[in-house]
Amino acid sequence: MPFSIRNRSTRMPVPPLLEPVGPADHVPDTQEGEESATGPSAPSWHPPAWRGLPIRQQPQWPDPDEVAAVTDRLALLPALTTPSDVRSVLAALARVQNREAFVLQGGDCAEPLGPAAVTGARDKHRVLGAVAERVSGCLDLPVVTVGRLAGQFAKPRSAAVEEVDGRPLPVFRGLTVNGPEPHEDARTPDPYRMLSGYYTARNVLRELGALAHGTASSFAPRAWDPAAAREVPWNRREEGTPDGSLRSLVHGYGQTRWTEDRGWLHTGLWTSHEALLLDYESPLTRQDPVTGEWFLLSTHLPWIGDRTRHVGDAHVEFLAGIANPVAVKIGPGAEPAEIVRLCERLDPYRRPGRLTLICRLGARGLRGRLPSLVTAVRAAGHPVVWMSDPMHGNTTATGTGVKTRHLKDMLDEVTDFFDVLRGLGEWPGGVHLEAAAAEVTECVGGTRVTCEAELDAAYESLCDPRLNNEQLLAMADMVVKLAV
Structure with missing residues (x-):
């Protein structure tokens, strides 16, 4: 089993907000005069509020005691991101909602564990950054760049069991659950894999921090002195003073920045993943001791999928309580009234940047489904960010059963998405x-x-097919053509 950790621990109490590690080695609270994030966390809400509710797409762990040991250990480990950075992502998405920026979100379908994830994050920082600069140069707008990384390990599946060589096996659910190898031992869910996921995510975030330091050096000839920064009280730090958050390393982190001498330049990637495995997410949810808000500090921008977006179920209840900006995948079965109820639960205060709806309707179904959804959400007064996922609604299989996607279908869906929204x-x-x-x-x-x-x-994907660099550039060029 690759990169696995199997250490037992005793039951321990869950602590309050802990200091994160790596690039997020300090958790600043809300600065004086700064509005708190979303305020969705009611005084009675706590991370385990989802327990006891209907829940979908979770693994059948063989040993509940092992799960408890792992979740207790995760609760005692440092947070991976900071409230300060999460608030920056919220503000960036509010600018997107106000037509002042564009979002480029991308990465693996299923992220690997161990050193391969760090190498992949470095490659995605480079490639997505280059694409973002290209889009910004044509649109003359900042592009908010978000990676599917530092946590994109668990995957929802259409069936719990698959047949391999005539034998039924548990389906592969991502490397924080089980292994892809076609035998019983690998496919048996192992909760200790969640710890491997945590340490991989930590190392990816450290790499993003190192890349941010390099970016800062290219913007500023004089490097900051971390020792001097530590002498400044955290509640008196100004923007640009390093405090461990990514935003403090580079002004305007996570989006392209205009420079007079070099044009639009990429500054870094925010992180995102599907908040699917609640046994992993819940213990990494920490409370800001000043504002009382709960932040999911396993990532910056969590989303839930089309299979887990049901109001009243565990995943929606979990996202409803956290102060992060959140996103939801919307598939072809979505009804307008259903999506409005979802918006009411996740964005009751109608705050720009809080909620993003990612449409995965398929090239053949978007024009018939999207207009009624957009009209209903707008009539209800929810200032959502509308995004297109042209991948998941266009997955097919070859005659030999290999999953693939056709670039033409994806370009057609993006074209229809722009046409409908603009119309x-x-x-x-x-x-x-x-x-x-x-x-x-x-x-x-x-x-x-x-x-x-x-x-x-x-063909190297752990799960679903991904765009190569040429195909990604074709997608970017189509976006530019449609947006200008």
Whole structure:
């Protein structure tokens, strides 16, 4: 089993907010005069509030005692992100909602564990950054860059069991649950994999911090002195003073910045992942001791999928209580009244930047489904960010059962998304893509993969097919063409 940790621990109490590690080695509270994040956390809300509610897409752990040991240990480990950075993402998404920026979100379908994740994060920082600069240069707008990384380990699946060589096996649910190898031992859910996920995410965030230091050096000829920064009380620090948050390392972190001499430059990636595995997410939720808000500090921008977005179920209840900006995938089965109820639960205060709706409706279904959803949400007064996920509604299988996606279908869905939103007077706020930041051959389209027969050349995904760099640039060029 790759990169696994199996250490037992005794039951221990859950502590208050702990200091995070790596680039997030300090958790500043709300600065004087700064508005708190979203305020969704009612005084009675606590991270385990989801327990006892209907819940979907969770693994069947063999040993509840092992799960308890792992969750207790996660609760005692330092947070991975900071409230300060989370608030910065919220503010950035509010600017997107106000038509002042665009979102580029991308990364692996299923993230690897261990050193491969760090290498992948470095590649995605480079490739997504280059694409963001290209889009900004054409749109003359900042592009908020968000990676599907530092936690994109667990995956929802359409079935709990699959047949392999005539034998039923538990389906692969991502490396923080089980392994992809086709045998019983690997497919048995192992809660200790969640600890491997935590340490991988920590190392990815440390890498993002190191990259941010490099970016800061390119913007400013004189490096900051961390020792001097530590002497400044945290409640008196000014913007730009390093406090351990990513935003303090680079002004305008997480989006492209305009410079007079070099044009638009990328500053870094925020993190995001599907908040699917609540046994992992819940213990990494920490309370700001000043504002009382609860922050999910495993990531900056969590989302829930189309399979887990039901009001009254555990995943929606969990996201409703945290102060992060949150996102929801919207599939072809969504009804307008249902989505309005979802908005009411997740964004009761109608705050710009709080809620993003990511549409994954398929190239053949978007024009028939999206207009009624947009009209209903607008009539209810919710200032959401609308984004397009042209990947998940366009997945097909070859004659031999290999999952793939056709670039033409994805470009068609993005085109229809822009046309519908623009026709209704709304801002197409961004795209959500599964991209490898490498020359893989998993989707059909472009010069490298002209037909399904060429998919085998470099098919490396742990789960669903991803865009290669040429296909990603084609998507970016289409976005530019539609947005200008």
